[in-house]
Amino acid sequence: MAGTALLGRLTWQLAELVDVIAETPRATTLVFAVPDWPGHRAGQHVDVRLTAEDGYQTQRSYSISSAPDGTRIALTVVHVQDGEVSPYLTGELRSGDQIELRGPVGGYFVWEPEHGGPLLLVGGGSGLAPLMAMIRLRAAVGSDAETRLLVSSRSWEDILYRTELERLAGHGLTVVHTLTASRPSGWTGYARRVDADMLAEVGPGPAARPQVFVCGPTPFVEAVAEALVTLGHEPRRIKTERFGPTGD
Amino acid sequence: MSIISRGFRGRRDAASTDRVPPGQYVTRDYPVLSAGPTPHTPLTRWDFTIDGEVDEPHRWTWEEFRALPSEEITRDIHCVTKWTHLDMVWRGVSLDTLLDGIETSAEYVVQYSDGGYTTNLPLEDLVDGKAWVAFEYEGQPLEPAHGGPARMLVPHLYFWKSAKWVRGLRLLAEDAPGFWEINGYHNYGDPWREQRYWGD
Amino acid sequence: MDETMLDGNAVAGMLRDVFAVETTTTVATCGGCGEPTPMGETHVYRGAGFVLRCPRCENALVTLVRGDTRMWIGFPGIRTLQVAIDAS
Numbered sequence: 001m002a003g004t005a006l007l008g009r010l011t012w013q014l015a016e017l018v019d020v021i022a023e024t025p026r027a028t029t030l031v032f033a034v035p036d037w038p039g040h041r042a043g044q045h046v047d048v049r050l051t052a053e054d055g056y057q058t059q060r061s062y063s064i065s066s067a068p069d070g071t072r073i074a075l076t077v078v079h080v081q082d083g084e085v086s087p088y089l090t091g092e093l094r095s096g097d098q099i100e101l102r103g104p105v106g107g108y109f110v111w112e113p114e115h116g117g118p119l120l121l122v123g124g125g126s127g128l129a130p131l132m133a134m135i136r137l138r139a140a141v142g143s144d145a146e147t148r149l150l151v152s153s154r155s156w157e158d159i160l161y162r163t164e165l166e167r168l169a170g171h172g173l174t175v176v177h178t179l180t181a182s183r184p185s186g187w188t189g190y191a192r193r194v195d196a197d198m199l200a201e202v203g204p205g206p207a208a209r210p211q212v213f214v215c216g217p218t219p220f221v222e223a224v225a226e227a228l229v230t231l232g233h234e235p236r237r238i239k240t241e242r243f244g245p246t247g248d
Numbered sequence: 249m250s251i252i253s254r255g256f257r258g259r260r261d262a263a264s265t266d267r268v269p270p271g272q273y274v275t276r277d278y279p280v281l282s283a284g285p286t287p288h289t290p291l292t293r294w295d296f297t298i299d300g301e302v303d304e305p306h307r308w309t310w311e312e313f314r315a316l317p318s319e320e321i322t323r324d325i326h327c328v329t330k331w332t333h334l335d336m337v338w339r340g341v342s343l344d345t346l347l348d349g350i351e352t353s354a355e356y357v358v359q360y361s362d363g364g365y366t367t368n369l370p371l372e373d374l375v376d377g378k379a380w381v382a383f384e385y386e387g388q389p390l391e392p393a394h395g396g397p398a399r400m401l402v403p404h405l406y407f408w409k410s411a412k413w414v415r416g417l418r419l420l421a422e423d424a425p426g427f428w429e430i431n432g433y434h435n436y437g438d439p440w441r442e443q444r445y446w447g448d
Numbered sequence: 449m450d451e452t453m454l455d456g457n458a459v460a461g462m463l464r465d466v467f468a469v470e471t472t473t474t475v476a477t478c479g480g481c482g483e484p485t486p487m488g489e490t491h492v493y494r495g496a497g498f499v500l501r502c503p504r505c506e507n508a509l510v511t512l513v514r515g516d517t518r519m520w521i522g523f524p525g526i527r528t529l530q531v532a533i534d535a536s
């Protein structure tokens with residue numbers, strides 16, 4: 001695709017909060033309108049900058065969870081207890097408020113529809129956010145590319161985008177959940193941390209040479225990437241994005 | 249020019265300004281900051297060495313190091329990334345104790361650590377009660393993530409001048425900029441003169 | 449493995465402040481082990497500044513120090529950088 005390599009410098013842009021979606025008890029999606037938004041690719045992220053009245057500044061990065069949609073982007077923020085930024089974004093910020101953001105950023109952890117499949121997407125907690133942009137884009141363009149999504153969450157209530165994933169499943173998309181902390185009664189699905197056996201069962205296997213995307217807390221990504229390599233997946237076909245200690 | 253984020257305060261404490269150097273914000277956190285992966289040297293292999301411009305290298309095993317007189321140190325710590333933490337409590341061996349009896353004409357020092365980190369400063373900034381090799385924080389053995397088993401403590405300079413996982417000091421006739429000094433930070437690093445970056 | 453470690457995706461925005469190219473797909477050849485690594489796969493540590501390390505040998509490839517009006521980019525450990533450009 002011509003013109004994608006030389007992009008020009010990034011500047012901070014003003015984004016206005018236009019919608020708030022309570023995803024789970026601990027996570028909120030914020031939808032922003034960014035007037036000069038150049039569009040984005042699935043998997044990219046933005047840097048958000050907050051400035052206090054005395055000039056103190058802090059930044060965080062958030063993956064874009066929405067498929068390209070004109071000048072609108074969606075960021076899913078997990079509320080961190082005693083956090084510095086997430087309580088502000090999920091508790092204080094109101095529709096009409098503006099924040100500064102810079103993006104879209106990232107070219108490595110990106111899926112384009114023309115890449116096709118098969119795809120193996122593995123998300124831990126909020127690591128599902130950039131994978132959701134890929135899944136939403138896949139649905140928007142009507143792709144049938146074989147896609148297996150493995151989601152690790154603490155509990156049923158903590159699964160991000162749960163009902164939407166149920167709705168999108170099919171047409172080549174299989175969604176598998178594992179719940180690591182608590183399960184609803186009658187749960188027959190996976191109930192442990194992602195490991196090599198689980199990845200082998202969810203597939204696709206290495207013979208199908210899937211493109212693999214793994215995202216979540218650093219320890220999660222390290223463990224999953226190592227398990228995938230042990231199973232025989234080519235390291236070059238595994239793309240990773242680490243979110244730090246807790247992923248939040 | 250950034251816009252102000254309405255209602256954003258950040259997690260900072262108010263504090264008397266005469267203890268807070270320019271441009272710093274007071275925090276009660278103890279952020280884990282590191283230039284590389286956390287080393288895990290077993291105490292059976294750990295040693296601390298003072299070498300360079302000395303008659304002969306001086307070396308202490310962990311047992312020998314811990315047998316030296318140590319003291320409790322309470323100081324304010326200032327990181328160049330703008331956090332200041334007041335009244336942090338450590339226990340360590342004074343550099344005056346370690347340098348006692350060591351003769352040198354050197355004027356400069358490089359601290360070196362497991363993992364390859366280095367930082368430089370004048371020898372004068374390590375003596376007369378200004379520096380320690382610390383092995384406890386808040387009464388507990390120093391955690392690896394915070395530089396354990398032992399780290400340098402030079403509170404009057406920005407905290408990157410206090411090497412985590414320190415294994416020794418090299419005494420030198422000439423100044424030798426260390427890891428961050430080569431890559432953009434100030435050669436000396438006085439927080440009260442806000443000497444953060446090269447050329448400040 | 450340090451749980452606070454990030455990867456090259458985390459510094460991509462800051463590097464776009466300076467470079468006109470997408471850095472996460474830029475490939476760095478490590479001066480230590482000689483292996484090529486996309487910058488998005490580098491191990492990123494946050495100390496006084498950022499350090500991007502080779503995921504295989506942990507050699508420091510790039511350092512980033514950000515002042516208020518200046519940024520210093522050090523390349524202590526890169527032998528070559530491969531950057532995508534438009535076909536001419």
